Amino acid sequence: MKCEVCSKTISSKDYIKHLYECHPQSYEPLLEKIINLNNDGLSISEIAESLNRTKKFISDNLDLVMESDGAYKVNKPLNIKEWEPKNFTLEATTVWSFKDRGSWATHNGKYRGNWSPYIPRNLILRYTKEGDTVLDPFLGSGTTLVETKLLKRKGIGIDINPNAIKIAEENLRFNKNNDYHPIIRNLDSRNLNIIEDNSIDLICAHPPYANIIKYSDDIEGDLSLLDIDDFLIEISKVAKELFRVLKKDKYCAVLIGDTRRKKHMIPLGFEVMQRFLQAGFVLKETIIKEQHNCQETGFWYKRSIEYNFLLIAHEYLFIFRKP
Ligand SMILES: C[S@@+](CC[C@H](N)C(=O)[O-])C[C@H]1O[C@@H](n2cnc3c(N)ncnc32)[C@H](O)[C@@H]1O
Structure with missing residues (x-):
């Protein structure tokens, strides 16, 4: 699929990741929209339909958690910028x-x-x-x-x-x-x-x-x-x-x-x-x-x-x- 912001071709699975990395100004509003619709009680299929996407697009891109009533909740992705401390050295003194x-x-x-x-x-x-x-x-x-x-x-x-x-x-x-x-x-x-x-x-x-x-x-x-x-x-x-x-x-x-x-x-x-x-x-x-x-x-x-x-x-x- 084509990115709506930069027209680059990206796999549907990496779409939201691409927005997060390259167009943060578009990522947050889209994510917020999805989470709000979900909080309003819309199912994943309904959210997909209202955004003109497939259900697979939503499930490929977001962390979905099944609740006790069987409905899926969207988990906000964790925005991790660094996995390790910079210039780490072991402590050597008391x-x-x-x-x-x-x-x-x-x-x-x-x-x-x-x-x-x-x-x-x-x-x-x-x-x-x-x-x-x-x-x-x-x-x-x-x-x-x-x-x-x-x-x-x-x-x-x-x-x-x-x-x-x-x-x-x-x-x-x-x-x-x-x-x-x-x-x-x-x-x-x-x-x-x-x-x-x-x-x-x-x-x-x-x-x-x-x-x-x-x-x-x-x-x-x-x-x-x-x-x-x-x-x-x-x-x-x-x-x-x-x-x-x-x-x-x-x-x-x-x-x-x-x-x-x-x-x-x-x-x-x-x-x-x-x-x-x-x-x-x-x-x-x-x-x-x-x-x-x-x-x-x-x-x-x-x-x-x-x-x-x-x-x-x-x-x-x-x-x-x-x-
Ligand atoms: C100082 S905090 C630990 C913080 C932790 N190192 C961190 O980085 O988040 C102490 C924890 O001990 C828990 N605690 C208190 N009494 C306990 C017990 N009897 N058994 C297990 N955990 C207990 C408290 O609920 C609290 O979360």
């Missing part, structure tokens, strides 16, 4: 700092408290090889599993919040290395009985920490709702499960920060490290991860001067080994 958090593939900072994709990328590349199995027991928006899919590792992601599962699934809806599309489950990481003993090559864990960001209002077992003492009791149960599922001599990485109560520092990071050592792990590395969300002006800056305390600007990334 201080990690990512000023630009990374926005390749579907990565974005929308999920509160999600980690920079540079963290799982470094861990996966340093500690695993292609085809290995990587577990993220606190999946959130799926940052780790986007990286396992891009880097051809088998990913398993667990989160207690069904909303996180939905967001992660959306972020993983890209067509690249589909043989490595991960397994995602809405479960509690204190009980990983779907995973066999000694079966995982790397764990990338980013637990919520004690009451700082609440990920739900009342989900039973959501560790983000617990105060420090209860959090430490429950994280011990997670540490035991992670120890059980990891293969011998493999690594488990945990990102965790400290907090303040009544103007004093609570060494939550070290407390969590102790719980992992008690579960049987040995400490391989302690990495300081710099945080870039602390402003040198504004409300918290003024308070830090007025009330004489320092703003926390780092977290710990502990790397444990199962001996």
